[in-house]
Amino acid sequence: MVSVESHCPKWRRLPEERPQQILVAAFEVFGEKGLAGARLDDIAKRAGVSKGTIYLYFPNKEALFKEMIRQTVVAHLERTERDYEGKRGTAAEQVREYMRDWWNVARTPAYQVVLRLVIGELHRFPELAEFYWQEVILRKQQLLHRLMRRGVESGEFRDIDPAVAGRMIGSMFAAHTVWACSSAVAPMLAATSDAEQFDQIMDFFFRAVAPDRSARRVRHRARCQ
Amino acid sequence: MVSVESHCPKWRRLPEERPQQILVAAFEVFGEKGLAGARLDDIAKRAGVSKGTIYLYFPNKEALFKEMIRQTVVAHLERTERDYEGKRGTAAEQVREYMRDWWNVARTPAYQVVLRLVIGELHRFPELAEFYWQEVILRKQQLLHRLMRRGVESGEFRDIDPAVAGRMIGSMFAAHTVWACSSAVAPMLAATSDAEQFDQIMDFFFRAVAPDRSARRVRHRARCQ
Amino acid sequence: MVSVESHCPKWRRLPEERPQQILVAAFEVFGEKGLAGARLDDIAKRAGVSKGTIYLYFPNKEALFKEMIRQTVVAHLERTERDYEGKRGTAAEQVREYMRDWWNVARTPAYQVVLRLVIGELHRFPELAEFYWQEVILRKQQLLHRLMRRGVESGEFRDIDPAVAGRMIGSMFAAHTVWACSSAVAPMLAATSDAEQFDQIMDFFFRAVAPDRSARRVRHRARCQ
Amino acid sequence: MVSVESHCPKWRRLPEERPQQILVAAFEVFGEKGLAGARLDDIAKRAGVSKGTIYLYFPNKEALFKEMIRQTVVAHLERTERDYEGKRGTAAEQVREYMRDWWNVARTPAYQVVLRLVIGELHRFPELAEFYWQEVILRKQQLLHRLMRRGVESGEFRDIDPAVAGRMIGSMFAAHTVWACSSAVAPMLAATSDAEQFDQIMDFFFRAVAPDRSARRVRHRARCQ
DNA sequence: GATGAATGAGTATTCATTCAT
DNA sequence: GATGAATGAATACTCATTCAT
Numbered sequence: 001m002v003s004v005e006s007h008c009p010k011w012r013r014l015p016e017e018r019p020q021q022i023l024v025a026a027f028e029v030f031g032e033k034g035l036a037g038a039r040l041d042d043i044a045k046r047a048g049v050s051k052g053t054i055y056l057y058f059p060n061k062e063a064l065f066k067e068m069i070r071q072t073v074v075a076h077l078e079r080t081e082r083d084y085e086g087k088r089g090t091a092a093e094q095v096r097e098y099m100r101d102w103w104n105v106a107r108t109p110a111y112q113v114v115l116r117l118v119i120g121e122l123h124r125f126p127e128l129a130e131f132y133w134q135e136v137i138l139r140k141q142q143l144l145h146r147l148m149r150r151g152v153e154s155g156e157f158r159d160i161d162p163a164v165a166g167r168m169i170g171s172m173f174a175a176h177t178v179w180a181c182s183s184a185v186a187p188m189l190a191a192t193s194d195a196e197q198f199d200q201i202m203d204f205f206f207r208a209v210a211p212d213r214s215a216r217r218v219r220h221r222a223r224c225q
Numbered sequence: 226m227v228s229v230e231s232h233c234p235k236w237r238r239l240p241e242e243r244p245q246q247i248l249v250a251a252f253e254v255f256g257e258k259g260l261a262g263a264r265l266d267d268i269a270k271r272a273g274v275s276k277g278t279i280y281l282y283f284p285n286k287e288a289l290f291k292e293m294i295r296q297t298v299v300a301h302l303e304r305t306e307r308d309y310e311g312k313r314g315t316a317a318e319q320v321r322e323y324m325r326d327w328w329n330v331a332r333t334p335a336y337q338v339v340l341r342l343v344i345g346e347l348h349r350f351p352e353l354a355e356f357y358w359q360e361v362i363l364r365k366q367q368l369l370h371r372l373m374r375r376g377v378e379s380g381e382f383r384d385i386d387p388a389v390a391g392r393m394i395g396s397m398f399a400a401h402t403v404w405a406c407s408s409a410v411a412p413m414l415a416a417t418s419d420a421e422q423f424d425q426i427m428d429f430f431f432r433a434v435a436p437d438r439s440a441r442r443v444r445h446r447a448r449c450q
Numbered sequence: 451m452v453s454v455e456s457h458c459p460k461w462r463r464l465p466e467e468r469p470q471q472i473l474v475a476a477f478e479v480f481g482e483k484g485l486a487g488a489r490l491d492d493i494a495k496r497a498g499v500s501k502g503t504i505y506l507y508f509p510n511k512e513a514l515f516k517e518m519i520r521q522t523v524v525a526h527l528e529r530t531e532r533d534y535e536g537k538r539g540t541a542a543e544q545v546r547e548y549m550r551d552w553w554n555v556a557r558t559p560a561y562q563v564v565l566r567l568v569i570g571e572l573h574r575f576p577e578l579a580e581f582y583w584q585e586v587i588l589r590k591q592q593l594l595h596r597l598m599r600r601g602v603e604s605g606e607f608r609d610i611d612p613a614v615a616g617r618m619i620g621s622m623f624a625a626h627t628v629w630a631c632s633s634a635v636a637p638m639l640a641a642t643s644d645a646e647q648f649d650q651i652m653d654f655f656f657r658a659v660a661p662d663r664s665a666r667r668v669r670h671r672a673r674c675q
Numbered sequence: 676m677v678s679v680e681s682h683c684p685k686w687r688r689l690p691e692e693r694p695q696q697i698l699v700a701a702f703e704v705f706g707e708k709g710l711a712g713a714r715l716d717d718i719a720k721r722a723g724v725s726k727g728t729i730y731l732y733f734p735n736k737e738a739l740f741k742e743m744i745r746q747t748v749v750a751h752l753e754r755t756e757r758d759y760e761g762k763r764g765t766a767a768e769q770v771r772e773y774m775r776d777w778w779n780v781a782r783t784p785a786y787q788v789v790l791r792l793v794i795g796e797l798h799r800f801p802e803l804a805e806f807y808w809q810e811v812i813l814r815k816q817q818l819l820h821r822l823m824r825r826g827v828e829s830g831e832f833r834d835i836d837p838a839v840a841g842r843m844i845g846s847m848f849a850a851h852t853v854w855a856c857s858s859a860v861a862p863m864l865a866a867t868s869d870a871e872q873f874d875q876i877m878d879f880f881f882r883a884v885a886p887d888r889s890a891r892r893v894r895h896r897a898r899c900q
Numbered sequence: 901g902a903t904g905a906a907t908g909a910g911t912a913t914t915c916a917t918t919c920a921t
Numbered sequence: 922g923a924t925g926a927a928t929g930a931a932t933a934c935t936c937a938t939t940c941a942t
Contacts, residue, residue, distance in 0.1 A: 018926085034345065036261030040912065050928045052914080061912070120259065120345025122409045129409040137410050167413065168429045171400030172393060178403075179396075184347050184354035185362050188392065204393045208433035243901095265937065275903045277939080286937065468905085484795065486711030490933065500907045505934070570709065570795025572859045579859035587860050617863065618847060618879045621854075625846030628853075634797045634804035635812050638842065654843045658883035693922095715916060725924045727918080736916065907939075918928075 019057045021047045026068045031113035035065050035121045065121075066128050072114045073136055076105055091151030095169075096202055098147065102140070102173060103198050112181035119178070141166045148209075157209040165209055172201045244282045246272045251293045256338035260290050260346045290346075291353050297339045298361055301330055316376030320394075321427055323372065327365070327398060328423050337406035344403070366391045373434075382434040390434055397426050469507045471497045476518045481563035485515050485571045515571075516578050522564045523586055526555055541601030545619075546652055548597065552590070552623060553648050562631035569628070591616045598659075607659040615659055622651045694732045696722045701743045706788035710740050710796045740796075741803050747789045748811055751780055766826030770844075771877055773822065777815070777848060778873050787856035794853070816841045823884075832884040840884055847876045 025047035029038045040061060044051040058064040089097070105111055122129045141163070148162035157165070176197055179185040189197065250272035254263045265286060269276040283289040314322070330336055347354050366388070373387035382390070401422055404410045414422065475497035479488045490511060494501040508514040539547070555561055572579045591613070598612035607615070626647055629635040639647065700722035704713045715736060719726040733739040764772070780786055797804045816838070823837035832840070851872055854860045864872065 034259075034261065036259065039910090051912090052928055053926080055913070056926065116344060116348075118409060119403060119407060120341060123341075123407065126408060129407075132409045133412055137413060141413065164425050164429070167401075168397060168426070171397045171404075174403075175396030175399040176392075178344060178399075182344065182348060182354075183351060184343060184357045187358055188362060188366065200389050201393070204389070204433045207435075208429045210432075264935090269904095276937090277903055277905095278901085280938070281901070484709075484711065486709065489931085501933090502907055502935080503905080506905070511933070566794060566798075568859060569853060569857060570791060573791075573857065576858065579857075582859045583862055587863060591863065614875050614879070617851075618876070621850030622843060622846045624853075625849040626842075628794060628849075629846075632794065632798060632804075633801060634793060634807045637808055638812060638816065650839050651843070654839070654883045657885075658879045660882075714914090719925095726916090727924055727926095728922085730917070731922070903940105903942085905939105905941090907937100909935105909937100911933105911935085913933090914931085916928100916930095918926105919924105920926090921924085 018049065018053065022049065022054055022057060022064070023068050023071060026064050027072065027110070027113065030065060030068060030117060034117070035062075038065075062125075065117075066125055069114060069117060069122075069128060070131065072110060073132060076111060076114075077135060077139070079105060091147055091154060091156045092206060095144070095147050095151070098143065099169065099173070099202060100198065103194075106173060106177040107180070107194060109181075112177065115174075115178060116181065137170075141170065144169070151209075155211060158211045160209050165205075168208070169201070169205050172205070176201065243274065243278065247274065247279055247282060247289070248293050248296060251289050252297065252335070252338065255290060255293060255342060259342070260287075287350070290342075291350055294339060294342060294347075294353060295356060297335060298357060301336060301339075302360060302364070304330060316372050316379060316381050317431060320369070320372050320376070323368065324394065324398070324427065325423065328419075331398060331402040332405070332419060334406075337402065340403055341406060362395075366395065369394070376434075380436060383436045385434050390430075393433070394426070394430050397430070401426065468499065468503065471499065472504055472507060472514070473518050473521060476514050477522065477560070477563065480515060480518060480567060484567065485512075512575075515567075516575060519564060519567060519572075519578060520581065522560055523582060526561060526564075527585060527589070529555060541597055541604060541606050542656060545594070545597050545601070548593065549619065549623070549652060550648065553644075556623060556627040557630070557644060559631075562627065565624075565628060566631065587620075591620065594619070601659075605661060608661045610659050615655075618658070619651070619655050622655070626651065693724065693728065697724065697729055697732060697739070698743050698746060701739050702747065702785070702788065705740060705743060705792060709792070710737075737800070740792075741800055744789060744792060744797075744803060745806065747785060748807060751786060751789075752810060752814070754780060766822050766829060766831050767881060770819070770822050770826070773818065774844065774848070774877060775873065781848060781852040782855070782869060784856075787852065790853060791856065812845075816845065819844070826884075830886060833886045835884050840880075843883070844876070844880050847880070851876065 022043065025043045026038070028046060029043045032038075033042075038061075040051055040054060043064075044054055047054075054064065058067065106115075118132060122132060144166035145162040148157060148160070148165045151157040152159055152162070176189070179189055192200070247268065250268045250270075251263075253271060254268045257263075258267075263286075265276055265279060268289075269279055272279075279289065283292060331340075343357065347357065369391035370387040373382060373385070373390045376382040377384055377387065401414070404414055417425070472493065475493045476488070478496060479493045482488075483492075488511075490501055490504060493514075494504055497504075504514065508517065556565075568582060572582060594616035595612040598607060598610070598615045601607040602609055602612070626639070629639055642650070697718065700718045700720075701713075703721060704718045707713075708717075713736075715726055715729060718739075719729055722729075729739065733742065781790075793807065797807065819841035820837040823832060823835070823840045826832040827834055827837070851864070854864055867875070
């Protein structure tokens, strides 16, 4: 978890855990109420500090919100980002393992809160959106691309564009994650356990990328770069 | 399009087009600012009525928001909901046609606005979420289930659980739609045209539900329609 | 008294006397507390309106302050600005009459409040300072210049630079006026009635501009232009 | 310069130059922002101490303000207050010399800052106003009275009430000084140099107090000193 | 019906003051 | 003594809601 002052030198030195307390409280309250709905009073109360103290560490409500997103996402990244390419196993095994990690993280209440906030309010903070894109989505997709490409080369997968494959599995994961935390569509998943959902997605995915019947070996084509 | 007073008898008769003007304006402003960020002044101004007039037709801001969602969704339903079972063609053809309709609707700016609002704020309005579930998601899924079941029975598709298949294609559609309107992940789709995205999803889907190797061949038609 | 909306079209139509009520209350509170010390709650209470109503007519506290100054000064101008040149009488008589008008106005509590505010806070509002200079000080001085010049030409006064004469009598008036409302120096004037003060100033002034002993007629010199 | 603790025993011993540092910083900040506009943070920062340290030497912001005024004024007094009665020269010469000293001091930026603060905010601090009256104004006027009385007795001046003469020249000086530092009326003085202004005031003054025509001639010396 | 002036509760933000270290 | 983190009362400003016209 990256500490606060590494991002913005204008915030004062943290005299212990104050910024973390505040961010934790902010996470809860923003998660419940959204950006506009959250009251600084509530955040302060939940953090066990006074309202003024928040302003000692964050210049305003928006900065607090953005830092909360940033830090949660960073924490998430650090928890999931490992080098899967150095690992042993078939490409399929690696993809499955990587997606399982992602799935586990995505089941986290914290992740779901961030996800809802990201979808609902990120478009108002372009730099934050850019950060999210660069550090979260792009990195995830790039790793997936590498794994898929290896699988294509080894003949485990058919000759699918890795970017398309990454997007497809990403889309299924993202939607299932949002649905899981959205009351509106939760009933759709009610009868299916988390583990089943994961297996269903992976099974669906592997079938879609399974090698064509006739060709075990795939020719490297131009678009695979 | 369902008229306003059918939902709530306490709203007065519509004496021309007042409620529609207001809802249209509300749609724009809520879409830009979200529920909490939208100001009734702005909605009134954009609707060309006075702020007080809004209260002649809607008891408060939340009701206006809910009615806007409801009506947009209803309009959307009416535009897409047709009986695909009576149609001719293979199950795959019918699925593809149905999904194309859905895709076209989902590309609509209006739909994307609703989608963002739904994800961000629907959890605060349980009855609305219930309505959304019943009238949008469930109906869509049930139709898909029927089409899938027919395809399975006819041997066009492998023996997949129709609910799972519906969920998978739904998840891909939903995520691609959200992404298209979310600045955070928009770059991921930038290089791919709408038509390509649709084809990629459908191709991916049909491969995943294709009958097993040993079973009878399914005629794949030129997938560029 | 110039009405409010003639200055700034962005303020809404005044639906009777609302802006005046507010300005009158603002005048009192600002006069007692100064710009920073005045609370909008107090102004609203004293005006008999709610706090929000103030914002219906004035975009913020500063604008209210500035408008109050502007309007008081304008009112003052309209009360004093007459054409003294068309009047009959010697230049000395006209000067005396004009200064008496000024004196009377300057004794007004309102004027003293404005004066203190002007000296204390005007330097933060350059446009307002410019307005004050153009509309109040410059106009007064220019009229004085004309009167003095006539007196010099007619031989009633010695060949004094009208600008200097205007500045001198202005300085005495200004200081006496500030002193009268300043607790710090009020004791200095305590023993002297208003009428006496006026007579003393005028007597002092006329002696200082009295023609030189030897010359009844004054030669027009270059600097009198 | 009167040291701090002679005024208020509750302030602790000065352990070097701390209080002076603070007062100097306070002078600058109060001068720029006024009483209410000045922030203790800024004063502390400019003094190079922590905010808490200010409270070691001054019980609160107002006391700091008052002490600053007091000390500036005292310093001013000590710089100008000399015994002019023991000096040689005519009364007119002594008046001129005394006024020149005053004028020089009044041109000081520091004095102008104090002047603005005094006019704008002194009315809220009656004891400070009393102090100002006793120590600044009264002492100045009394010395002027003595000089004037001597001049009247010697026939240099006409038989004018010394208090009135003192008030008149004081009023001209005060106003010119305020004007010089007030953006609102600064243009009025722009074309006239400091030295010219002084000469104009003194010339105007000496003419107004010159002995009547019939009385004995007063030697007017080259008024350009 | 329609208006828009009026309301006042609600909230972000500031800053003088305190006090544990 | 000195610090500066913490406090929370104070206050400008907003905006959903009401209601007299």
